[in-house]
Amino acid sequence: MRRVTVLLCTCGSTLLEKIDFNKVSKELYKNPLVKKIEIVDGLCKANTVKSLSLDANERIIAAACSSRLLEAVLKNLSNAKVIEFVNIREQCAWVCDDKEDASSKTIRLLNGSINRAVRSNPPQYSDGLKIVREAMVIGGGIAGVRCALDIANAGYRVYLIEKEPSIGGIMAQLDKTFPTLDCSICIEGPLLSEAGRNKNITIIPNSEVVGVKGRVGDFRVLVKVNPTYVDPEKCNGCGECANVCPVYQPNKYDVDLKPVKAIYCPFAQAVPLKYVINKEYCIECGLCMSVCTRAAINLEDKPKMLELNVGAIVVAVGSDLFDPRLKPEYHYGEYDNVITNMEFERIICASGPTGGVLLRKDGKPAKRVAFIQCVGSRESGPGIGECSYYCCAASMKEARLILEHDKDAKVFIFYNELRAFGKGWEDLLYRRCLEDGIVFIRSRPSEIKRSPNGNLIVVYEDTLTGKRSELEVDMVVLALGFKPSENLAKLAATLGVSVDDQGFIEEAHSKAKPLETRVRGIYVAGTCHGPRDIVESAVEGSAAAALVISLFRSGNVKLPETAVVLESKCTGCGRCMPVCQYDAIVRDGEKVRVLESLCNGCGACISSCPQEAIVLGDWGIEQLALQISGMLGD
Amino acid sequence: MVAWKPKIIAFTCWCSSSGVDQAGFEGFKYPANVLTVRVPCSAIVNPSIVVKALEEGADAVLLTACKPVELRKIAPSRITEARVSLLRRLLKTVGVEEERVRILWISSNEGGVFANEVSRIVEETERLGPLNLRGRMLEQP
Structure with a gap:
């Protein structure tokens, strides 16, 4: 019969006045499963543990302080494989007023753990698994x-x-x-x-x-490489192909504002600097092939795995940015001079479609510009409910860029709460915006209207004064919120x-x-x-x-210790699957299997299995039942 | 005469067990007849174990668990909550008062909450009197 060694820790003299160790020891010796009992003054002390000369095969009950404190220490100090921890300090001595009560509670807790420890198996940690050191x-x-x-x-x-x-x-x-x-x-x-x-x-x-x-x-990751119709090994980025290509297409990099050829390199600093063909626009005329001296173009290119x-x-x-078409009151896509902040970035950029001059679609310079904040964020509508974090600072930056390009411009920012919380944002953005005369209006405009001359009229209620107004501007920039990218799910x-x-x-x-x-x-x-x-x-x-x-x-x-399905017992009923909060249980033929990379060892599955076919370390019904009967026995 | 004292088993999950420790650290007191069983997660506690505890002589069983957090999908203690609520209804059909099985949300810094709640539960269980589930079941035809 397996028997256990009980180590009773007095925690220096702390527990001596709270627990009657002699009585505890006397009572425990009545339990036939107890081999020996040692009363020690500190299981956290290296010398004390050493002097006990514990055997690796011994089953040990450590009755001491919280296992959160002791577990790591004792497991380092001893080589015993099975150690049960019983907290007789925080969960017993310190919460009991009466020494007799504390002593009898100690006995009950220990009898439970003794019952449990004789049936415990050494924990099976899956360690030593190989690591591929590539990311x-x-x-x-x-x-x-x-x-x-x-x-x-x-x-x-x-x-x-x-x-x-x-x-x-x-x-x-x-x-x-x-x-x-x-x-x-x-x-x-x-x-x-x-x-x-x-x-x-x-x-x-x-x-x-x-x-x-x-x-x-x-x-093992499966990656699909889409065809680019240009061999990246051969292409040296000379650009001869784009010179002769007769077809233009909108460039995603320039938010469709500045066309590029169907064979193109998205931007000058691209890495890798290789040309690719957009097959949606390519007419397969073959001109590029005729000028490519390195024969890099292959119109028959196929996806690779x-x-x-x-x-x-x-x-x-x-992430992607919010689609402003989902807010019809701002007429994006309908009114020429309502643009997104990403379009603004490209227009104001020296390498952009207008060479960095803030022009409207009709070619006139934009002199009065309004920014509308929180388009697609902080709302219950089509956008996300949360603040999009970047847009207050981005709009203040963009407002300052307008003034840097054109001192006489007038800029208005329609904000809800202005959030300038980052390093340098208060000083370099907000304060300078105020100094530069940028007008902040606390409002979420209700509508943008168009006047006959192509100008835009922002209809809003100033929520600080409660006054309704209209503001005529040349251009409105929508500060778009983030949204999860299309393929993220x-x-x-x-x-x-x-x-x-x-x-x-x-x-x-x-x-x-x-x-x-x-x-x-x-x-x-x-x-x-x-x-x-x-x-x-x-x-x-x-x-x-x-x-x-x-x-x-x-x-x-x-x-960590993860759940294991015993194939011989599993009937494949699948009751464990919806219970698992980590989606760690999957079907495997007629049975189920635990994905150990997802399992967190909570054990919700083992208590849902009608066949008792899932095990998780020593947390089976049997061990818990033994522990309880030990505790409650007379 | 030694007054009858109820025996209460408390299954404490890893996280709420820290809360139970906290009660000791902070000097809270609660009756000694509450016996704690530390488990990795409340969801590991099979309802049959709860019944087993009542059968073996416990007058009440308590599960302390992490409160499911709003917006956080992963919360095995939701499973526990559902099981406990079902079990209470089932036990009621055989005449076991619902108050004898409970779930308590205890986070790892709520030692005081645990001590107060558990003292109240002991009092209430005292009022219910001994359960003696085994005896009752033997009496039944």
Whole structure:
């Protein structure tokens, strides 16, 4: 018969006056499962534990303080595989007034644990699992690029998956950044080319993740590379092809404002600097092929599938902007001079469609410009309910840019609450805007009307004065909120990560694990898990890289104790599946299986299984029942 | 004469167990007849274990769990809540008062809440009197 050794800790002299250790010991010796009892003055002391000379096969009951304090210490000090912790300090001695009560409670708690310990099995941690020390970053915006660079600079290979022909993301499209009004591409461009040059980074443009298998340390990711009809190995970016191409198409990079040829490179700083063909517009005339000296063009190009084996994945796919057509009162797409803030960025940018002059569609300069904030954020309508974080600062920056280009311009900002909370935002943005005479009006305009001369009339109620007014301007800029990108839900489902009620990726815990997802080994960075600005996206890129690097350096993967389905008992009824909050149970033929990368070891499944076919360490019905009968016995 | 004292089993999840510890740290007192069983998560507690505890002589069973947080989808304690509510109704059909099975939301810093609630539950259980589930079941035809 298995028997246990009980270690009673007096915690120095702390517990001596609260618990009658002699009585406890006398009572416990009546239990035939007890081999010996040792009363010690501190299980947290190395010398004390050493002098006990415990055997590895011994089953030990440690009756002492909270296991939160003692567990790690005692497991380091002794090599015993089975240790049951009984908290006789915080949960017994310290909450009882009476020594007799505390002593009899100690006896009951211990008898329960003794019963349990004889049936316990040494915990089975799946450790020593292999780690593939290569990472994948999905999305090449500022968060993804920063992340890829940091992982690569630590010496690990990174696959950077980008759906567009070039990395860069939204930041590459911006004219200036707030609050300093620095040139955006001048900051990001060098990072992009550094990523392009880095030997540890493999940029895979025009690609998307379509399947993921495996677990932390060993994912197998299926990547679909869409055809570009130009062999990137051969193309040297000379641009001869675009010179002869007879077809124009709107360029996504310039928000469709500045046309490019059907064979094109999205922007001058693109990485990789390779030309691609937009097959929707290509007429297959073959002129490009005739001038390409490197024979790089292949109009028969087909999608390719790659299977990559990586140890960690960082999701940094970013977000889309709200579609202003969903707010018909602002007549975007209908009135020429109602534009989005992204269109504004391209127009005010020196490399944009107007060479940096703020012109309206009719060619007249815009002298009076109004910004409308919170279009698609902080509302119960079609947008997201939350604040989009970046837009107050972005509009103040854009307002200052207008005045930098044209001192006589007049700028109005219709705001709801002006949020200038970031570093330097108060001073460099808000105060300077006030000094420059930018007018802030607290209102969410109800409508934009058009006057016969093409000007726009903003109808609003000033919520500070309660006065209704109209304001005539040349141009209205809509500050668009973020929204989860179109394919995010699909990607999340592919990866097995969850999304929140707004549709952004959900973190494992918003504070304790802000960049981890519910799938171990898959991390997030940037706006794909909620609105944020460039600074925070870059910070998160680096932070996610640190998590990946620490995983790679850790040597091996240790998963928590996870549930296991006993195949011989499982009837495949599937009752455990809806109970699992982590979606960790999947069908496997006629039975079910636990995905250990998703399981958190809560045990909701084992108590839902009518066959008792799922086990989780020592948390079966049998052990709990034994513990309870031990506690309640007389 | 030794007055009868109810025996109460409290299943405490990892997180709320810290809250129970907190009660001790902060010097709160509660009756000694509350016996705690630490489990990884309240959802691991099979309703049959609760019945088992009542059968073995417990006069009431308590589950302390994390309060499901709004907006956070993952909350196994929602499962516990559903099970407990069903179990209470079932027990009522065999004459066991609903108050003998309870769920308490205790977060890891709510030692005082635990001490107060548990003292109240002990008092209420005292008023209900002994359960003696095994005896009752044997009496039944």
